[in-house]
Amino acid sequence: MKNKILITTPIYYVNDKPHWGHAYTTVAADVLTRFFRIQGNEVFFLTGTDEHGAKVAESAEKLGKNPKVLCDDNSEAYKIAWEKLGIEYDYFIRTTDKIHEEKVVEFLKELKDKNAVYEKEYEGLYCVGCEKFLTEKDLVDGKCPDHKTEPKKIAEKNYFFKLTNYLGKIEKLISKDQLLIQPEIAKKEVLGLFKQRLEDFSISRQKEKVRWGIDLPFGENQTVYVWVDALLNYCTGNGTKEFDTYWEKGKVIHVLGKDILKFHAIFWPAMLLAAGKNIPQREFIHGFFTFNGQKMSKTIGNVIDPSEIVDKFGVDATRYLLLSQFPFGQDGDVKKEKFVEKYNSDLANGLGNLVARVLTLANKYGIKDGKSEKEIEKRIKGVKEVYEKDMQDFRLFEALEEIWKLIGFCDKYIEENKPWQITDKKKLETVLSNLLYCISEIADLIAPFLPETSEKIKNQLKTGKSEILFPRLQ
Numbered sequence: 001m002k003n004k005i006l007i008t009t010p011i012y013y014v015n016d017k018p019h020w021g022h023a024y025t026t027v028a029a030d031v032l033t034r035f036f037r038i039q040g041n042e043v044f045f046l047t048g049t050d051e052h053g054a055k056v057a058e059s060a061e062k063l064g065k066n067p068k069v070l071c072d073d074n075s076e077a078y079k080i081a082w083e084k085l086g087i088e089y090d091y092f093i094r095t096t097d098k099i100h101e102e103k104v105v106e107f108l109k110e111l112k113d114k115n116a117v118y119e120k121e122y123e124g125l126y127c128v129g130c131e132k133f134l135t136e137k138d139l140v141d142g143k144c145p146d147h148k149t150e151p152k153k154i155a156e157k158n159y160f161f162k163l164t165n166y167l168g169k170i171e172k173l174i175s176k177d178q179l180l181i182q183p184e185i186a187k188k189e190v191l192g193l194f195k196q197r198l199e200d201f202s203i204s205r206q207k208e209k210v211r212w213g214i215d216l217p218f219g220e221n222q223t224v225y226v227w228v229d230a231l232l233n234y235c236t237g238n239g240t241k242e243f244d245t246y247w248e249k250g251k252v253i254h255v256l257g258k259d260i261l262k263f264h265a266i267f268w269p270a271m272l273l274a275a276g277k278n279i280p281q282r283e284f285i286h287g288f289f290t291f292n293g294q295k296m297s298k299t300i301g302n303v304i305d306p307s308e309i310v311d312k313f314g315v316d317a318t319r320y321l322l323l324s325q326f327p328f329g330q331d332g333d334v335k336k337e338k339f340v341e342k343y344n345s346d347l348a349n350g351l352g353n354l355v356a357r358v359l360t361l362a363n364k365y366g367i368k369d370g371k372s373e374k375e376i377e378k379r380i381k382g383v384k385e386v387y388e389k390d391m392q393d394f395r396l397f398e399a400l401e402e403i404w405k406l407i408g409f410c411d412k413y414i415e416e417n418k419p420w421q422i423t424d425k426k427k428l429e430t431v432l433s434n435l436l437y438c439i440s441e442i443a444d445l446i447a448p449f450l451p452e453t454s455e456k457i458k459n460q461l462k463t464g465k466s467e468i469l470f471p472r473l474q
């Protein structure tokens with residue numbers, strides 16, 4: 001059935017350049033977009049950058065740059081990285097876009113009109129790295145466990161959003177999968193959060209403390225809390241003057257990492273409910289990469305620049321290396337030194353070698369596309385069924401495994417049938433036709449993951465000219 005779908009990634013902070021983690025989410029969302037399109041859906045793919053708030057302002061100050069200049073530079077760095085990774089987004093939102101800022105102001109006025117905000121004196125511990133308030137309980141040795149920095153004590157008068165009014169409703173929506181949180185482990189985590197105390201959260205900051213933000217339309221000298229500004233991108237980032245063109249008619253799917261689950265699964269739907277808007281249907285929460293057991297960090301020096309990997313391995317291979325490490329939805333450790341090994345075994349010796357072998361044999365014996373056998377067609381049908389189910393449930397790693405099992409089957413089929421020894425012309429034709437058929441199916445199955453390679457294989461099948469897909473690396 002044809003659906004209208006909006007697929008989103010988080011919008012990334014522009015305090016720094018994109019890294020492997022950002023590439024992971026964005027490539028995954030691109031793969032899903034391509035898959036849903038191939039299935040006949042109309043998909044709008046949204047990504048972008050989160051540009052306001054203390055984190056960006058402080059980074060700019062450290063660099064002695066005007067914050068807008070830092071935003072321009074780094075949002076451009078994101079666009080360049082996404083182009084290199086073959087990301088085909090429909091819209092790239094920047095929260096400093098005037099049109100976004102105007103829509104945020106309108107939304108906040110609506111929240112105020114609907115009596116969902118109030119003013120309150122507040123004291124709390126703020127982590128600029130997280131851009132959120134922490135409690136004493138969250139701290140390890142007095143520090144934010146993620147950023148290893150002491151949070152700032154903040155005491156100021158802010159505007160608060162009446163989150164607590166909507167918690168019961170959201171809990172119900174999530175339990176009943178009307179807001180589908182996947183995988184199951186993430187859903188459990190969110191449902192666990194309702195058991196703890198969730199409090200109303202502040203939606204503004206005093207302007208003298210956080211100047212780099214959107215002016216709050218009510219309340220003097222306040223700027224909009226960066227997370228409220230950022231979440232609204234999912235409605236404003238449609239390239240039109242309307243607030244949420246896609247949300248009315250279609251399905252909305254957010255793809256994000258586990259670090260920002262609470263904002264997306266609780267705060268965001270609450271804000272939407274308060275304003276009387278539709279909520280997303282589905283959120284997929286993926287896990288985190290560590291490198292050799294360690295968190296990615298500038299101090300450790302293990303931050304991977306995705307562009308560098310593209311330069312070495314090529315775009316499709318990088319997309320493959322991102323998604324073939326561990327199941328989407330779980331955490332996993334990665335060793336950069338293993339990239340070459342994985343590339344050689346799965347791409348150069350695996351997919352690339354199979355295509356080259358089959359085309360060479362087909363050329364040698366002058367076979368283009370004959371008739372494949374029922375048995376082989378049945379096998380492919382089985383593979384496709386598993387693959388499609390995996391893709392629909394965002395099991396990208398398992399979907400890749402299914403394709404590579406088919407590649408393994410083809411390799412074995414060649415070894416067992418030894419086409420070069422077959423003397424019976426009819427038999428030879430059948431064997432090679434089976435293989436050509438499998439390869440053209442493989443080209444279809446890899447299309448969302450390895451779009452360039454898929455095209456290349458289809459071309460090679462048409463022309464019969466084989467070219468190396470993945471040169472072996474040392």
Ligand code: ME8
Pocket residue numbers: 009010011012013020021022024025050230231232233256257258259260287288289290296
């Ligand atoms: O949180 N492994 O932006 P951000 C996997 N601006 N994914 C990772 C990762 C890792 N080690 N590190 C980062 C923000 N990510 C806000 C979002 S949305 C309205 C606002 C990915 O630049 C993952 O998708 O810190 C994570 O959720 C996101 O980058 C955080 O990016």
